[in-house]
Amino acid sequence: MAEVRYEAASRIYPGSPPVKAVDGLDLEVADGEFLVLVGPSGSGKSTALRMLAGLEDVNEGVIRIGDRDVTNVPPKGRDIAMVFQSYALYPHMTVAQNMGFALKLQGLAKSEIETKVQEAAKLLDLEKYLARKPKALSGGQRQRVAMGRAIVRDPAVFLMDEPLSNLDAKLRVETRANIAALQRRLGTTTIYVTHDQVEAMTMGHRVAVLKDGLLQQCDTPRALYDRPQNAFVAGFIGSPAMNLHTARVEGDAVLLGGLAVPLPRETIKAIGDAGLSEVTLGVRPESLGLVPSGSDGGFELVVELVEELGADALVHGSIAGEGGDRLVMRVDGRTPPALGQTVTVTVRDAGELHLFDPRSGARLV
Numbered sequence: 001m002a003e004v005r006y007e008a009a010s011r012i013y014p015g016s017p018p019v020k021a022v023d024g025l026d027l028e029v030a031d032g033e034f035l036v037l038v039g040p041s042g043s044g045k046s047t048a049l050r051m052l053a054g055l056e057d058v059n060e061g062v063i064r065i066g067d068r069d070v071t072n073v074p075p076k077g078r079d080i081a082m083v084f085q086s087y088a089l090y091p092h093m094t095v096a097q098n099m100g101f102a103l104k105l106q107g108l109a110k111s112e113i114e115t116k117v118q119e120a121a122k123l124l125d126l127e128k129y130l131a132r133k134p135k136a137l138s139g140g141q142r143q144r145v146a147m148g149r150a151i152v153r154d155p156a157v158f159l160m161d162e163p164l165s166n167l168d169a170k171l172r173v174e175t176r177a178n179i180a181a182l183q184r185r186l187g188t189t190t191i192y193v194t195h196d197q198v199e200a201m202t203m204g205h206r207v208a209v210l211k212d213g214l215l216q217q218c219d220t221p222r223a224l225y226d227r228p229q230n231a232f233v234a235g236f237i238g239s240p241a242m243n244l245h246t247a248r249v250e251g252d253a254v255l256l257g258g259l260a261v262p263l264p265r266e267t268i269k270a271i272g273d274a275g276l277s278e279v280t281l282g283v284r285p286e287s288l289g290l291v292p293s294g295s296d297g298g299f300e301l302v303v304e305l306v307e308e309l310g311a312d313a314l315v316h317g318s319i320a321g322e323g324g325d326r327l328v329m330r331v332d333g334r335t336p337p338a339l340g341q342t343v344t345v346t347v348r349d350a351g352e353l354h355l356f357d358p359r360s361g362a363r364l365v
């Protein structure tokens with residue numbers, strides 16, 4: 001049990017030019033919290049995790065586990081257990097031997113190892129497989145053995161780097177729910193890396209979004225979705241992604257497809273204070289709605305693609321007229337429009353619009 005703190009921690013890979021893979025990271029993970037690190041490929045997620053594990057130098061700043069400064073402590077002395085993408089099970093050992101191996105190295109008594117392995121196997125539904133070799137297991141079972149190896153050590157912190165990426169889609173969904181439930185039961189502080197924003201949103205108590213080694217925002221899934229602090233987070237979190245376009249501001253309204261959408265007074269004030277005549281306008285697919293053709297307060301969209309998902313459908317189209325920004329909207333799955341049709345679209349609630357400064361990408365209000 002421990003909290004984790006990164007304090008202005010950086011990792012600079014030598015080279016010409018050097019790469020600042022993690023750049024002045026400030027992050028606190030509470031005791032017992034499940035924190036997800038998410039971001040595109042190359043954003044520094046694995047590096048941040050490996051710095052905490054002691055597998056990567058910390059070139060600037062400090063890392064603490066509990067009240068201990070572990071910045072220069074070797075991996076063995078950090079009381080952490082890591083689960084990697086490649087489970088790296090020992091092929092010549094049984095499941096039980098794989099799970100107990102770290103404990104054996106620690107010099108624990110055989111009976112004690114057996115008890116701990118049994119306990120973990122029960123938690124992970126692996127009791128039937130303890131005598132098998134890894135090659136006789138399915139991908140999901142191997143994944144659970146890798147988890148088991150971490151659990152038996154009862155560490156202060158679990159680190160997981162894309163532990164589900166070798167599983168097929170269905171098993172991933174199942175396993176992510178199992179890992180989240182297991183973490184709740186064990187109450188062990190966990191940092192989990194993924195590039196999959198759906199995984200991040202469904203598993204984490206909080207989610208930290210990284211881009212180019214820089215922390216963009218760290219918040220609850222709900223807060224990230226409802227109040228992304230910049231246009232990058234807005235576009236990264238949510239599936240399908242938020243529609244983001246440059247839009248003109250006229251008077252107290254923002255123009256979307258020629259439709260003037262009135263803005264709340266505080267938003268107008270923020271736009272005025274920033275001296276902007278254009279903003280980056282963000283609209284989630286579900287914040288748009290279909291209205292009867294030709295209705296007031298709507299704009300026209302030419303339907304280019306309809307993805308039927310069952311309960312709802314995603315309509316992709318171009319705004320009619322010049323410019324023709326592309327949009328995606330979510331509609332009722334029972335009555336989707338037809339390909340090539342021109343539909344009339346409205347913004348359900350101006351309060352659901354997201355406005356960003358087009359120069360910095362920062363949220364305006």
Ligand SMILES: Nc1ncnc2c1ncn2[C@@H]1O[C@H](COP(=O)(O)OP(=O)(O)OP(=O)(O)O)[C@@H](O)[C@H]1O
Pocket residue numbers: 013014015019020021039040041042043044045046047048195
């Ligand atoms: N050993 C290394 N030497 C030099 N540069 C490195 C090294 N390892 C990683 N990098 C660089 O550091 C940056 C961050 O890499 P990192 O592996 O942390 O990204 P990531 O977010 O985990 O990406 P992915 O989702 O692809 O796993 C990248 O630009 C990468 O090229």
Ligand SMILES: [Mg+2]
Pocket residue numbers: 045046047
């Ligand atoms: Mg990685």
